[in-house]
């Protein structure tokens with residue numbers, strides 16, 4: 001096996017591993033927001049797992065990108081990695097990978113600086129994870145050598161199905177919460193009035 005084909009296999013394998021890990025990270029993020037307690041884990045286990053896996057996914061992504069740049073078989077520069085749609089090689093599909101990377105970096109950096117930037121800003125930027133994930137999926141489908149292979153097809157289908165289902169729960173939860181809030185406020189005000197206190 002030549003050095004170039006080792007790098008190429010490393011790029012493909014780390015791309016698929018990154019897709020799987022980022023999917024689990026998104027699912028765990030939704031689980032954290034919905035306060036789901038995973039079986040066998042302590043109360044803060046879901047948050048810790050979300051954090052640890054997001055760093056692991058970033059490590060795979062670093063390998064994915066480094067192997068693509070170092071591999072001399074295709075011409076991908078460091079600039080192509082950071083600035084979308086500038087690459088000579090597959091500009092659209094690679095550019096989508098770059099967009100996903102930039103969004104993920106924004107999510108990662110603001111998470112590391114969360115104590116400094118405040119919860120509001122952190123949460124606003126964290127929403128970008130929902131945009132970054134589908135862009136990365138489309139990048140993988142568009143550019144991947146293994147896109148037609150059964151294993152990657154099923155991995156991609158399972159990841160998309162899992163995230164769509166979790167996102168559905170998340171939206172349903174938000175809708176229920178927004179319906180409950182006015183009713184809950186009314187009830188509190190009524191209870192206070194009955195108890196003779198000011199609302």
Ligand code: HEM
Pocket residue numbers: 011012013015016018019022061064065068069076080081094097098100101104136137139140141143144145146147152
């Ligand atoms: C942000 C998250 C990213 C994820 C989750 C991701 C995921 C993937 C996946 C699943 C594949 C298909 C692998 C296969 O066919 O076996 C792939 C291919 C590829 N990715 Fe990414 N990618 C990301 C970002 C990037 C970036 C920023 C670059 C820029 C260097 C890049 C470069 C490539 C290249 C060159 C291929 C084609 C490999 C081949 O020839 O099969 N990716 N990626």
